[in-house]
Amino acid sequence: MMRGKTFIISGPSGVGKSTVLSALLEKRKNLYFSVSATTRDPRPGELDGIHYHFMDAESFRKWIAMDQFLEYAEYVGNFYGTPKRFVDEAMDKGQDVILDIEVQGALQVTSKRPDTVKIFIAPPSWKELERRLKDRGTDDPEKVQKRLLRAKVEFQTAHTYDYFVINDTVEDAVRELDAIITAEHCKPKERMSVLAE
Numbered sequence: 538m539m540r541g542k543t544f545i546i547s548g549p550s551g552v553g554k555s556t557v558l559s560a561l562l563e564k565r566k567n568l569y570f571s572v573s574a575t576t577r578d579p580r581p582g583e584l585d586g587i588h589y590h591f592m593d594a595e596s597f598r599k600w601i602a603m604d605q606f607l608e609y610a611e612y613v614g615n616f617y618g619t620p621k622r623f624v625d626e627a628m629d630k631g632q633d634v635i636l637d638i639e640v641q642g643a644l645q646v647t648s649k650r651p652d653t654v655k656i657f658i659a660p661p662s663w664k665e666l667e668r669r670l671k672d673r674g675t676d677d678p679e680k681v682q683k684r685l686l687r688a689k690v691e692f693q694t695a696h697t698y699d700y701f702v703i704n705d706t707v708e709d710a711v712r713e714l715d716a717i718i719t720a721e722h723c724k725p726k727e728r729m730s731v732l733a734e
Contacts (some may be wrong), residue, residue, distance in 0.1 A: 538549075541569070541628035541648065541723055545636045545643045546714075548658030549688030549699070551670040554637055557658065557710045561635075564715060569627035571636045577615040608638060608645035615728060619646070633718055640694045654721055656714065657698040660704040663688075 548554050564569055574590040576597050585591050592600075598617045600606060609618030619642070624634050636646065636653075647653050660666035666688060670681045695701060700717050704710040722728075 538631045539722070539727065540543075540631045541567075541634060543634045543636060543653045544718065544721075545623060545638060545644075545646060545655045545711045546652055546658060547640050547643050547655070547691070548587075548704075549636060549666065549691050550684045551659070551666055551673065551688075552660050553669065553707065553710070554658055555695060556707055557704055557714065558635060560711045562709055565633075567632050567717065568718075569624075569632040569634045571619055571624055571627075571634055572623060573617050574606075574620050575615060575617045577617075590614050592621075599698070607649060608642040610642060610712050640691050641733065654699045654700070654717070655698040656696040656702060656717060657728075658702050658704050658710065659692070659695065660688075661703055 546554060546558065558570065562570060564588075572586065572588070572590055573706040574597065576592055576594045577589075579585070579589070579591055583589065584674050594616065597609075597618070600618070600620070601609060605621055607614060607621050607624060611617075619636055619638065627634050636642075638646070643655055649657065660669070663685070667681065668687055670676065670684055678685065700713075702713045702717075704711050715725075
């Protein structure tokens with residue numbers, strides 16, 4: 538059995554990553570979506586191990602000291618991180634792992650695991666991204682502008698990724714992601730190692 542691979546998906550807020558990833562997870566059954574750990578309190582309806590792995594700050598700091606995270610960050614007084622253990626367990630079972638993380642987290646992961654495949658998801662245009670952010674109805678106009686500004690900063694790192702997917706339609710984006718995962722498993726190094734056994 539071939540070991541699974543890790544795929545990082547990054548992209549600006551409002552680009553539609555959640556929608557695309559849930560459709561991809563429906564299409565490819567052998568995918569494991571990495572659940573982050575956090576020290577923030579669960580919100581109503583959130584379940585431990587499904588939405589997040591909820592931890593207290595002391596335990597989280599211990600895990601940092603023991604190098605138990607592929608990446609972590611502190612945001613608004615709470616820690617968030619990707620536990621290595623669950624990623625490795627899924628890969629050992631032959632599952633591919635999807636990490637939905639922003640560009641700083643992606644840098645941390647690839648510095649530890651250079652063979653991680655990085656995919657940047659972009660909007661078809663800035664105008665469309667602005668429309669999607671406004672249509673969500675979750676942010677006031679000032680917050681929308683801040684998100685657009687942040688998106689432009691994130692976009693400057695897109696050329697460092699292995700693949701660039703434009704989310705024009707969910708179907709096209711999912712088809713491209715699916716093709717990328719298949720292509721990554723068709724590389725000679727991986728295929729020939731199986732033959733050698």
